[in-house]
Each structure stands twice: as C-alpha cells, then as structure tokens.
Amino acid sequence: MSNNSNWIKALSVTDVPKNDVKRWDYGTKSFAIFRTAEDRCYATDDTCTHEHARMSDGFVMNHTIECPRHAGSFDFRTGEALNPPACINLKTYATKIEDGVIYVDVG
Numbered sequence: 001m002s003n004n005s006n007w008i009k010a011l012s013v014t015d016v017p018k019n020d021v022k023r024w025d026y027g028t029k030s031f032a033i034f035r036t037a038e039d040r041c042y043a044t045d046d047t048c049t050h051e052h053a054r055m056s057d058g059f060v061m062n063h064t065i066e067c068p069r070h071a072g073s074f075d076f077r078t079g080e081a082l083n084p085p086a087c088i089n090l091k092t093y094a095t096k097i098e099d100g101v102i103y104v105d106v107g
C-alpha cells in the first residue's frame with residue numbers, strides 16, 4: 001500500500017449484488033465497483049478505455065466486465081483489456097471491506 005492512500009467510504013457491500021457491478025461517483029470521477037460470488041470487491045474507472053461508455057452498464061461474467069457499447073471486455077481484478085476493440089487496460093483501485101462497507105483507495 002502506498003503512502004498516498006486515500007480510503008473513501010463508497011458503498012455498502014449489499015448495495016452491489018453478487019456477480020454484478022454498481023457505479024459510484026466521487027468528486028468528478030465515476031468508478032465501477034464489482035462484487036464477486038465470494039464477496040470480494042474490486043474497483044475500476046467507470047469509463048471504458050475505448051470510447052465513452054459506462055462499465056457499470058456492462059455485463060459481468062465471472063471476473064470479466066463486457067462493455068455495453070462494443071463488447072470489449074476487461075478483467076476487473078487487474079483491469080487487463082481482454083479483447084478488441086478494448087486494447088488499453090482499465091485503471092484499477094484498491095478496495096477493502098470493513099463492517100460491511102466498501103472503501104476505495106482513490107489515491
């Protein structure tokens with residue numbers, strides 16, 4: 001963890017259904033927050049790296065998010081772009097869960 005951590009209270013774990021994603025806005029930025037079947041949470045930028053589309057409007061399958069606009073997909077754990085037209089990785093953010101609340105390190 002870097003010395004520049006900036007943990008911000010985002011959503012309750014139960015705000016995000018399992019195997020799904022929710023948008024969270026903080027300041028001028030939007031984040032996509034994911035919850036897996038195992039109750040692990042991940043956060044990425046909400047804007048696709050290909051063109052303007054919200055990842056939180058996309059489709060979650062296992063550990064991937066498919067963009068709703070052109071079906072590029074990313075591994076939301078690492079941000080890795082997995083198939084064209086997505087070729088630039090999504091930025092990811094560290095998360096932690098405390099007392100049922102998801103915190104995001106917005107940096």
Ligand code: FES
Nearest residue numbers: 048050067070072
């Ligand atoms: S806008 Fe996401 S793949 Fe094109």
